[in-house]
Amino acid sequence: MFDTHAHLYLDPLDKEAPAELIRRAAEQGVTKIINVGIDIATSQRSVELARQNEAIYAAVGIHPQEAETAYNDGHVFRELERLLSQEKVVALGEIGLDYYKSQTAPSVQKQVFEWQIRLALENDKPIIVHNREADADVYEILKYYKCKRAVFHCYGRDRDFTRKILDMGWLVSFTGNITFPKNKQGQEAAAFAPLDRIMLETDCPFMAPVPHRGKPSEPAYARLVAEKIAELKNTSVAEIEKATDRNARKFFALAEN
Numbered sequence: 001m002f003d004t005h006a007h008l009y010l011d012p013l014d015k016e017a018p019a020e021l022i023r024r025a026a027e028q029g030v031t032k033i034i035n036v037g038i039d040i041a042t043s044q045r046s047v048e049l050a051r052q053n054e055a056i057y058a059a060v061g062i063h064p065q066e067a068e069t070a071y072n073d074g075h076v077f078r079e080l081e082r083l084l085s086q087e088k089v090v091a092l093g094e095i096g097l098d099y100y101k102s103q104t105a106p107s108v109q110k111q112v113f114e115w116q117i118r119l120a121l122e123n124d125k126p127i128i129v130h131n132r133e134a135d136a137d138v139y140e141i142l143k144y145y146k147c148k149r150a151v152f153h154c155y156g157r158d159r160d161f162t163r164k165i166l167d168m169g170w171l172v173s174f175t176g177n178i179t180f181p182k183n184k185q186g187q188e189a190a191a192f193a194p195l196d197r198i199m200l201e202t203d204c205p206f207m208a209p210v211p212h213r214g215k216p217s218e219p220a221y222a223r224l225v226a227e228k229i230a231e232l233k234n235t236s237v238a239e240i241e242k243a244t245d246r247n248a249r250k251f252f253a254l255a256e257n
């Protein structure tokens, strides 16, 4: 099983040896982890973690909350481009728009997002999308650039938007918040999205699923996300595992092993 979205460099996960997190994940059948950057320092760290641990792959990118710094510093983009060419870097992410939390003006966020999309396309890499209260703009930008390989992470939008995403060929990935009883929309999206378009993630250390809610999440909990999706889709965990493995390998262009 894949955890396609982890932040192992964030507190308190950074206090543990990655090998220990990998061991606990493997015990739950989670054998591959995509560690995702949010700025240059964490993208560098992701590349390093991937180099040191067989189970870990890296995504590098500038999160919309970090867009201002990137916008004002040309060096950021050059470094990102260099990182993208490193071994085991499988995607650009997480990138996108955040009109809820980010202090950065939408116009700046959009420029940083678009710059990174162009970089992904030039380098034939998929993108991991962060979208917070920016449905229309994210959709229009991805469509404008004819992005084919995009995944909407921590997914939980309404059915109309889900349909629009699926129509474009994009994927959605689900995290621990689909186990929260009040997250009906996220559960409905997980039930609705077809098996060949979904992936598993934890977004750890955030979004720990029930029964660990409120505590730090970790890659091992991707299994609990798989179990919830299986329940919502009325199928087996094995079926979810098979489908999400296949999707992740295809999306991130990883060979079977």
Ligand SMILES: [Zn+2]
Binding pocket: 005, 007, 036, 094, 203
């Ligand atoms: Zn994230």
